[in-house]
Amino acid sequence: xxxxxxxxxxxxxxxxxxxxxxxxxxxxxxxxxxxxxxxxxxxxxxxxxxxxxxxxxxxxxxxxxxxxxxxxxxxxxxxxxxxxxxxxxxxxxxxxxxxxxxxxxxxxxxxxxxxxxxxxxxxxxxxxxxxxxxxxxxxxxxxxxxxxxxxxxxxxxxxxxxxxxxxxxxxxxxxxxxxxxxxxxxxxxxxxxxxxxxxxxxxxxxxxxxxxxxxxxxxxxxxxxxxxxxxxxxxxxxxxxxxxxxxxxxxxxxxxxxxxxxxxxxxxxxxxxxxxxxxxxxxxxxxxxxxxxxxxxxxxxxxxxxxxxxxxxxxxxxxxxxxxxxxxxxxxxxxxxxxxxxxxxxxxxxxxxxxxxxxxxxxxxxxxxxxxxxxxxxxxxxxxxxxxxxxxxxxxxxxxxxxxxxxxxxxxxxxxxxxxxxxxxxxxxxxxxxxxxxxxxxxxxxxxxxxxxxxxxxxxxxxxxxxxxxxxxxxxxxxxxxxxxxxxxxxxxxxxxxxxxxxxxxxxxxxxxxxxxxxxxxxxxxxxxxxxxxxxxxxxxxxxxxxxxxxxxxxxxxxxxxxx
Amino acid sequence: xxxxxxxxxxxxxxxxxxxxxxxxxxxxxxxxxxxxxxxxxxxxxxxxxxxxxxxxxxxxxxxxxxxxxxxxxxxxxxxxxxxxxxxxxxxxxxxxxxxxxxxxxxxxxxxxxxxxxxxxxxxxxxxxxxxxxxxxxxxxxxxxxxxxxxxxxxxxxxxxxxxxxxxxxxxxxxxxxxxxxxxxxxxxxxxxxxxxxxxxxxxxxxxxxxxxxxxxx
Numbered sequence: 001x002x003x004x005x006x007x008x009x010x011x012x013x014x015x016x017x018x019x020x021x022x023x024x025x026x027x028x029x030x031x032x033x034x035x036x037x038x039x040x041x042x043x044x045x046x047x048x049x050x051x052x053x054x055x056x057x058x059x060x061x062x063x064x065x066x067x068x069x070x071x072x073x074x075x076x077x078x079x080x081x082x083x084x085x086x087x088x089x090x091x092x093x094x095x096x097x098x099x100x101x102x103x104x105x106x107x108x109x110x111x112x113x114x115x116x117x118x119x120x121x122x123x124x125x126x127x128x129x130x131x132x133x134x135x136x137x138x139x140x141x142x143x144x145x146x147x148x149x150x151x152x153x154x155x156x157x158x159x160x161x162x163x164x165x166x167x168x169x170x171x172x173x174x175x176x177x178x179x180x181x182x183x184x185x186x187x188x189x190x191x192x193x194x195x196x197x198x199x200x201x202x203x204x205x206x207x208x209x210x211x212x213x214x215x216x217x218x219x220x221x222x223x224x225x226x227x228x229x230x231x232x233x234x235x236x237x238x239x240x241x242x243x244x245x246x247x248x249x250x251x252x253x254x255x256x257x258x259x260x261x262x263x264x265x266x267x268x269x270x271x272x273x274x275x276x277x278x279x280x281x282x283x284x285x286x287x288x289x290x291x292x293x294x295x296x297x298x299x300x301x302x303x304x305x306x307x308x309x310x311x312x313x314x315x316x317x318x319x320x321x322x323x324x325x326x327x328x329x330x331x332x333x334x335x336x337x338x339x340x341x342x343x344x345x346x347x348x349x350x351x352x353x354x355x356x357x358x359x360x361x362x363x364x365x366x367x368x369x370x371x372x373x374x375x376x377x378x379x380x381x382x383x384x385x386x387x388x389x390x391x392x393x394x395x396x397x398x399x400x401x402x403x404x405x406x407x408x409x410x411x412x413x414x415x416x417x418x419x420x421x422x423x424x425x426x427x428x429x430x431x432x433x434x435x436x437x438x439x440x441x442x443x444x445x446x447x448x449x450x451x452x453x454x455x456x457x458x459x460x461x462x463x464x465x466x467x468x469x470x471x472x473x474x475x476x477x478x479x480x481x482x483x484x485x486x487x488x489x490x491x492x493x494x495x496x497x498x499x500x501x502x503x504x505x506x507x508x509x510x511x512x513x514x515x516x517x518x519x520x521x522x523x524x525x526x527x528x529x530x531x532x533x534x535x536x537x538x539x540x541x542x543x544x545x546x547x548x549x550x551x552x553x554x555x556x557x558x559x560x561x562x563x564x
Numbered sequence: 565x566x567x568x569x570x571x572x573x574x575x576x577x578x579x580x581x582x583x584x585x586x587x588x589x590x591x592x593x594x595x596x597x598x599x600x601x602x603x604x605x606x607x608x609x610x611x612x613x614x615x616x617x618x619x620x621x622x623x624x625x626x627x628x629x630x631x632x633x634x635x636x637x638x639x640x641x642x643x644x645x646x647x648x649x650x651x652x653x654x655x656x657x658x659x660x661x662x663x664x665x666x667x668x669x670x671x672x673x674x675x676x677x678x679x680x681x682x683x684x685x686x687x688x689x690x691x692x693x694x695x696x697x698x699x700x701x702x703x704x705x706x707x708x709x710x711x712x713x714x715x716x717x718x719x720x721x722x723x724x725x726x727x728x729x730x731x732x733x734x735x736x737x738x739x740x741x742x743x744x745x746x747x748x749x750x751x752x753x754x755x756x757x758x759x760x761x762x763x764x765x766x767x768x769x770x771x772x773x774x775x776x777x778x779x780x781x
Contacts, residue, residue, distance in 0.1 A: 090779040093769065129566065130742055142781050179570030187569065188741040245779060385591070386681055389653025425768055426761035432768060444762040447587040470653035473588075474630060477623055480588020480649070527779070 007337055009277045011269045011493075015406065018265070018498040024510025025313065025352040028555055029360040030367060031267055032520030034537060035552055036374050037203045040194060042551030044070050048543035051075070051107070053215065057223040058082045062117065063215075065208045066107055067543070069194050074133070075104040076208035077113065079121050080216060088139050090173045090245035091531075092430045095125070097137035099170065099213070103205040105131050105184065123174075123181075124428060130184045134205045136175040138213070141166050141243065145217065152221030153229045163239050164302065167523060167535045170213045171243030175202045198260065198378055199519060210242040210537050238545075238554075241538030244521070247531040251511040252422065252431045254497065255448050258485060259379035262492035264518050267377045268359065269494070271370035275362045276340040278369075286333045288365040293328065295556035296361055297321035299522070302557060307526040309507070313353045320354025324361075377518075384488050387480070389470030393461060396469055396483065399490045400458045406498050407451030408458060419504035422448040433508065433530065449502040453482035522555065565750075566742050573598040575753050576611055582759035583615035585645060586623075592652075592678075593645045599677035601743030603706070606673075606717060608745045612752035613719070614671045618643060626670075630654070634665035634723070641670040641720055648678030651726060655685035663727030672697070672721045679726055680706055691729035694721040700732040709734025 016022070028035070040046075047068040055061035065076045079100045087096045100121045104112065112131065119126030123137055144158075144166045151158045177199070178186040189195045214237060221229040254261050281289075300317045327345060335341060339362055346358040363370050401408065410417050421436040423444040431448075434441045447453065457479040466472040469487075473480050489496040500506060509526040516524065521534035539557065541549040567575075577594030581587060593611065600607025618626065626643035628635035628650050635647065647666055651658075658664070669675070672694045683690040683702030691700040696715025700707045710716060762768065 085780070088780045127565075130568070139780070179568030182566065182568060182571070185568045185570050185741055385595070386685055387649075387653055390656040423762045424760060425764050426758065427764040427769070429761065432762075434762075434768060439765070439767060441762050444760060470650070471630075473653060474627065474650055477589055477627070477646075477649075478586045480586060481591065482588075484588060484591070531779075 006279075007340055009273055009337075009340055011266075011273050014403075014493045014496075015498055017269060018494060018496060020497065020499040020501075020506065020510040022352050022356065023497065023514035024507065025356045026514050026517035027357050027360045028517050028520045028522060029268060029271070029363050030371065030552070031271060031363070031374055031377065032518055033197060033199045033377075034203050034207070034520030034540075035555065036197045037200055037207065038540065038546070038551040039371075041067075042546055044194075045547070046070075046543075048211075048546075050211075050215065053219070055080050055216065055219055059216070059220055062113065063212055064108065064113075065212055065543075067204060067208065072105070072192065072194070073107050074204060075107050076205060076212065077102050077104050077108055077116055077120065078209070078212045079117065081121065083139075085142070088142070090139055090171060092174060092247055092249060092428055094173070095123075097121075097123070097173075098140045099209075099216075100137045101134070101205060101209055101212075102128060102132045102136070102183075103134040103201060103208075105133055126181065128182045130182075130188065132183045133189070133201045134175060134177045135181055135183060136172055136202075136205055136209070138170040138172045138209060138242070140170055141168060145169055148217050148232075149220045149224065152218060152232065153225040155225070155228050155230055157230065157233050157236060160236060160239070163236060165304070166243075167239070167538055168213075168241045168243035169217050170209075171245050171533065172206060172209060172536075173245050173247075174249070175205060175244075177202045196378055197374055198264070203519065206242055206244070206536055207540075208543070210240070210540075211543050213242065214240060214542070238539050238541070241522075241535040241540070244516075244534050244536055245527075245531060246512050246516060246534065247430075248433055248508055249430045250515055251508045252446065252448050254511050254515055255450065255501065257379070257381060258488050258495035259381050259384045259492055261497075262495040263377050263379045265494035266492070267373040268363075270376075271363050271366075271373050272343070272359050274369050275366050276337070276343050278339055278366075279336055281333050281338045285365045286338075289361065290328055291559065292364045292556065293321070293324055293361050294559055296357060297325060298557045298559070300357075303523050305525040307528075309529075310524065310526050313351070316351035317353040317357060320350040320357065323349060324354070324358065384491065385484060387469065387473070387484050388487055389468060389473070391469045391487070393464060393466055393468060393472055396472075396486060397458065397461045399486045400454050400461070403486060403489045403496060403498075404451060404454035404458070407455050407500070410451065410455065410500060412452055412455055416504035417500060418449075418452060418502055420502040420506055422446040422502070436502070447481050449500070450482060450485055450496055451498075451500050452502060453479075454486060457482050457486075520555070565745060565747075567601075567745050569598050569602055569741060569743060572601050572608065572743050572745065575750075575757055576608065578757035578760050579611065579615060579753040580645065580756075582756035583619060584621070584623075589645050589649055592649055593674075596645070596648065596674055596677040598743075599680070600673065601745070602739050602741070603737045604740060605676075606749075608743070608749040608753060610671050610673050610717065612749040612756075614644065614674065615756050616752060617641075617670060617719075628666065634667045636667035641668050642666055644669060644671050644674035644678075648675050651675070651678050652682045652685060655682045658682055658690055658726070658728075659686035659688060661728055663725060666724040666726075668720060668722050669694075669724050670720050672718060672724050673716055675724065675726070676701075682726070683729075689729035689732070690726060691732075692724070692726045694718070694724040698733065699737075700729045700734070702729065704732065704736075706737040707732035707734045708737055 052064040539554040576597035580590035580593035597607040627646040679692040680701040689702035696712030
């Protein structure tokens, strides 16, 4: 092989990757946080224990599920309630839920449980302590819960197709972590390896929640028909994930955590680059890739949404998966740099959904090559927020033109460019998005529109004779926020979403999907342009199965000929 | 009541913004308050008192005139958040051995975290001194030499100096993961933070929070 043929394989440019439409087409990968957690559980041989299950015939009571790691124990404390149907809502403005949870640091005693029973069911209205690591709640799926209880109580298994239509028995809504409502700060757990990767507390809480929900549905069938009720067939049982409804509140997080956003995307991009840079593909790896691609195709067909935008994207994705299958039938994977060739074919051929699915697929058979990047996905925002005041003003201007060039091209005097406004409502103190020119919200605007702010600062820079950033900001403190962001983005290429986050056509669900894909979520189902439902841990092994089963081969459905 | 440091920072950031600071300064004020609370110092009380005293002042009145020596406000007392931001922005001067002197300054305790950050940026130990208090930051940590405990919570100081540290004196500062906030300070900060919240309206509930298809199925 002539060395001259070695392609230069660079990271994808931030201006390509950090567009909302592309971020809104991301899929889970083997770097996703749920998968990191399950691989660790398996590798470290975590033990699990259902320590308390004290739930009455009306489904009211509490339960404690403990995960024992080699160093610490963590307990999901679950409170189960008898919620009137008219109070059930996934929206953040709800005040009561079917079940409420906290992840406790250690094993709670009776006094802890008594304290938590007074606070956890109230969620935002209650108060937890540094012994608690998360606070969350879940509601039953009306479509599936009663059906499954009825079937099991009648001594029958639920129908697999009905399960597939929903995919879970309960949906979590908010899962609060890091210091919220009095809980322990993430900083306080920084020395625990099991929580070093992002969102491991939340992912553990949801994993144990799934186990509790499955036990609860069987319990409710048993109390309805003692002696007759069945337990769920283990094969069907695994088909239940745990649902989640995520609203606007999650979107600002990506903007307020630029270093973290960078590290997530940079890890994924570096993983893609490494795979593309492989000069050859062993036959076994190609075979594994083909199989994963076939499984992803089944996954695309099983993914349901009523949202017109997502339906169109699903049509694209299904066509893309067919095109990939057909391409693989003829592609020469023995030619040099076969993964890069495949990637270039995908970039030229597939929709954004298909391209980003291809990223996930390319990583899948290359765990040995990319899994170490899991270690680079955390970030300490504290390392990056200080302003370099000695920077010459001309340098700041160059940064703005480089990182925010797309924003300088926008006519910000046109109403659609600034149609939206992010604010915090006084009701539940959660982020909302309003219409700038229709509601009197301007005094309450949150700094969540870096593009516009960068354009404003760029104009002020042109008019300033200050020699340094320090002198400029002394006279123009209103630009301090965006000056900081610009300096961060100059160091961390994927720190900034390079799109207008207040445009009339902006879809917050793109931000939600991007974040949830890093969690490892599947089956994104937008319910409007502002909130999305997902499924988590569908087909994953339960705690009691982990020792005997693969920890990391569950995200995509199995092929019929090798599956159940 | 015991608060997480994230909660303290968020409350202080919003309160500072509600008290009239722009977002960039408010962000740093939130971090400064967190820093003080983690040290067991009355960060929340100090910020609450500052915001009450500075309510409705203009930035231009309380920011430092950095071309003068000592730094001083145009009218009255220097705002420690404004002075702190200007200080960290000039960390390179401090690295070169410069000493910055400030004239009449409100709530000097709030300047301690900025001194610690400036020492980090400058890569050399710095000390901040006002009558009754010397705090040395950098190198082996933060050391507080407090001759007069009342000076820590002083409403103002007539002079204050930040410059190279010779050698640290006093006690090492503890770093906790929680802060105890007194109810009065929480009430004041919450009231300032409340100014950043838009009143709830039916339109806002209907669309702003993200309604759409049914959420109960």
